[in-house]
Amino acid sequence: MARAIATLGIVGTGVMGVGIAQIASTAGLKVRLFDARDGAATDAKERLRATFATLVAKQKIEQGVADDALSRLVPATDIADLADCDLVIEAILEDLAAKRQLIADLENIVAPDAVLATNTSSLSVTAIARACRKPERFAGFHFFNPVPLMRVIEVIPGFHTSAEVTTALLSLAERCGHRGVLAKDTPGFIINHAGRAFGTEALRLVEEGVADFAAIDRILREGAGFRMGPFELFDLTGLDVSHPATEAIFEQFYGDPRYRPSYLAQQRVVASQLGRKTGQGFYNYGQGSPMAKARDALPPMPIPPVWIGRSAHFDTAALIRLVKTLGGRIDEGAASSEGSLILVAPLGDDATTVAYGARLDARRVVAIDLLTASDRHRTLMTTPATDPAFAAAALTLFSGDAAGATLIRDSMGFVAQRVVAMVVNLASDIAQQRIASPADIDDAVRIGLGYPMGPLSWGDSLGPATILRLLERLNALSGDPRYRPSAWLRRRAQLGLSLLAEG
Template sequence: MQNTDLDLSLPAVDAAGLRLAVVGSGVMGRGIAQIAALAGLHVTLHDAKPNAAQEAVRELGTTLDRLVEKGKLGADAAQAAVARLQVASGLGDLAGCDVVVEAIVEDLGIKRALFADLEAVVGPHCVLATNTSSLSVTAIAAGLKRPQRVAGFHFFNPVPLMKIVEVIDGLLTAPPVSDFLLGLGRRCGHTAVRAKDTPGFIVNHAGRGYGTEALRLLAEGVAEFHQLDRILRDTAGFRLGPFELMDLTALDVSHPVMESIYHQYYEEPRFRPQPLTRQMLNAGVVGRKVGRGFYRYDGGQQQRFDEAPAPAERPSRVWISARRPEARERLAALVAQLGGTLDEAARPAPDSLCIVTPLGHDTTTCATAEGLDPRRTVAVDWLFDHSRRRVVMTTPVTSPETRAQARGLFGADGVPVSVVRDSAGGVAPRVLATIINIACEIAQQRIAAPADIDRAVTLGLGYPFGPLAWGDRLGPATVLSLLDELLASTGDPRYRASGWLKRRAQLGVSLLTDEE
């Protein structure tokens, strides 16, 4: 639902004399001003705080000088960009601008008041954009005489390095306004993606699964936070573990976003936070910037947790369940590579280490379903790369001898082994399934095009793959089975599969397959 009845003669986005204003000269405002000035736009900075805009222009000059010194920017380009920066003495100086980008405090009332003031100042053809990360663009535009010209223009910090901008259509945004901002984002050197006005837009919406599912695993006692970080870095390829990431962004930033998105979606189980981060926030233990979060920090250095080397114990033989032929084939090849002896019998010998290959169930369920001795049974994560880490999951009664034999075997070549407690879905499979499922639901709700979802997430969150492409790599049918088994094992509706995923898994097509 968009109002297209708008007489708005927008300038060409590549026009040499395009005039842009930034209201708010903090970190985000300065970053937006920097990329706009370097792209050839005439930029006016305004800030309600006295002298803040002047100081921002001085800091931008220093920043550009440093880029020149490092050889990342030519001296002429830097000088030209600085010459295109100016400071507004008041909102009245923005009257001739073609576009105004608001980058002030995340407070709906304050933003709405600013936009009302701007509407009284700028010309009828000026685009008004908000850099909000968490508020509704529709709500910000509500009450204006011309809400059609208001759209979201959400950059990420630091703006010059994070080459992604989300252009958000409010309920009444005219399509030409968003088209203009998409072109403007590209002119400024960023990948611009379009999204509907929904809580979290694309990136903050799609990113919910990583932290909330890791917190759920921690709450269940599956492993310690640093173990979960290692597993997700080494097997799935994330740059930072979820707890390292929460420490970096700080819980006074990330926890309110978790709560906000959960409540804005009317307690959607997929986004359910955990009490632990609220307790940590209340205690002021918010992360790296205060020296303590999940980790402790001494002089900025993150606390280290040493890993014990693999023990000398080895199993006499290794029996691997044949219930999942693909999994058995992968693990049999790994056992042979490590010098283990395979037990090829239909039933395990009395001295064999028993390995099951769950997808969404836990080790206990698999062991009992196959009539195995749970004291000498473990599961091994078979979905992900084994070159940097192997993950072994025990039952509640797996014996210390069996645990040592499994660690000794799978760590025989020096690759670290993580042993975790029993859990439906394990660690990386469960987290990845959650991430992929949420991205599928973003596509299902037509919040953004599938390709834009993947582009936004890889650039905005630094994931090794877009979530939909990741689902294709694992196989849509595999991801669907994983979620269905998680739902059956836990009864938790957070694991119910998106219709987008179900249909593409049934048809055997890519999760990036859009519909006309």
Template structure:
């Protein structure tokens, strides 16, 4: 295949919904000539009116100069028939997510545009190779996946099909930068980077809720305030809406041939069927009034501290952190080899549940409470405690009072392998590692795509490094040993780098050496 030189100045956009309008906005502002086409002629005029209103608002707020606003709008025109896209250098489709419809559109476009025109799909979940398979020249078909709202979500995935010309993808990478976006490059695999990596938060959060470990609100609180994410899984699902996110979960699961890591939850299927879609309908995992989320009030912590506390020494660093909190609360520390009869027993498992931790150390499960120490306890915004099925209410309440004594809220959950934050974060890191292992994208692009596309505090690989690859590996291995669920099997990328003490962001040394030599040449 001979690589071509693609130069892009005129862009056609097929489909004038939210995504099409957003792409048109950033393209017009970048000085590109934009042609809008839609099978509904009225939608074209509505889209141009929307852009005019948007540019006017930005100008009124001082975010856009008047001259640039007028120039951008002048760059946008409508195409009444698809033949008016003939002189476009790029056509981006942003239409319905149906393979046969997209294939039919691309076959029609091939009869209209020149051989130097790139054909791009904004699909979020369909195979670029499959879309291109209907074309006479599949080499110029590229995935160009923007995120909604396009002007604010500053990342775009560029996806190469199996028969794609790398030069076409290169041209879209350059164009993305010209339009003020950050491009990331991905192979044609289900979910690409962002929707693939996003399975960790959503599907594991749903798994935690499905096991009856904690409520939707408590899981969100833990992921926000303990783990440091901007949104918890159920707030995120309400924002994206289940009519969008549930089909994507099912699609990615089936495209990976029922890979256990991506198993959807019946929770979302049932709620979708019942119309509890999310924020846009006023009710999802939360209710909304005038666009404001209504969150159930959190009960205050109990009073009544334990007389003394014995802390497991299985994990020395965790032990020391817990002992410091106990000292600040003024509670006596039981330093015996085994717990005294009246002591609260605290364990600090990683990946194990409280029951397994108690049995492994031969402890009285009626007095055992586990505390999650994956994230620092001192200076925390929230702590998570976990009971065994045998833990008494009095013991649970005394532990809750102790670990909330300094004013930091504590959430008490039912027994769970890996608490909440441990198992969700470990799943996020593990899936990110597997994306790297499969060479779907470079480690840098994986982290960049996830931070920009999902708003995570760190990309999955950097997050794993920050918490310790060996710690994440231990959490997953322990969860796998207790549950026997292949969902939690560690990625080879994670396991090998943890064993060698390497960063999760590091590619194989031989690959780095090869690239270095190629660059020097």
């Protein structure tokens, strides 16, 4: 098998088919385009003509490159015109029966050693392959939208796919300038699987009343470094797309609570509050960008002395320096003086657990997240007993420089600790299930989801033992097996190994 791939067929010239055609024709492949809708393949070429013209105008590519790429795009009026293709990728609607029918039809058209591939996001590659007489020639070749910018492609062999086909697709991905990653045929493959942690944990925080959408988005964007907050992302993707995807993965993993969808998303789907496309999602898009809203300045107020609780996890000397830099006074007593703000820095525990365990006066306790605190953003958390005057004083103190600060209600693991721990844990579990190599998981998630770091590298940079401790506390305090640490993470944390370590 594995003939050289020079001519590519694309069936389905919608959003994905056109994107695939763009990168493949630019990479030098001849591309035959076919769509069931009359005129759609020709329209696709016209759309690409405009895209190439824009790229030339913006000096992203040279005129000659654009002309060559365009000349390699050939619309087909009959599916039989794909007969000389070395590889055909289907990017038609996401329907098992339709894809099976198409693959069966294609097998009667292409050469015996031609490769067939599906761009499915949510169907099993092996299930589609049931339609093939020669399933060894068929694999998943999963692109991300927008294809030219999302430079990663998952290659997913089905149960019967030959090694030559897998290798050919991986090298084609590289030829198109994308990172090819190898994934087992499992629900969500790598990226859509790993991506469940971010959104579902953010929804969980709202369900628990920890903070509102905007506060969670701000903390994760400014404090944790995500490009976009989860609720901004839901609104961009549309809940009609992301919620069913979460439900499907939850069901395909037989109800594993790690993937549990939220009634909050379901309610919005029912109410047609899908996001940007309906003008209303978690945010209202009626009057300009909701993110542009400036935060209200805090009124000046007297700040009480700050007594800092002992921490087994963080360098409190750095916290003392920060408080002093912000103009705060330190209460240096062995115990806090009456009237001092009590500042604690938990890892995984909520503020109440710390106050209760150390017999602190909960009315004066405010917790600060030192794990994900950055010079850009700080998260503060109260107990249910915290006097609002102390909460306001803490917020004022920690908003005293260029960094922002957000006050949340009591939560195991604040917001960012929880979300990052879940991202790392899910990626660890994908490694544990041997769905992909640690390096492929790390690259796929970083590129495909635009996270600031690969999730396993992120876990390494925060410390596997730190992430383990976080998850153990989340698991213990919530009683929710959603937070059970992956064996991959636990073993590497206990042995002092990197999360990228195979074995």
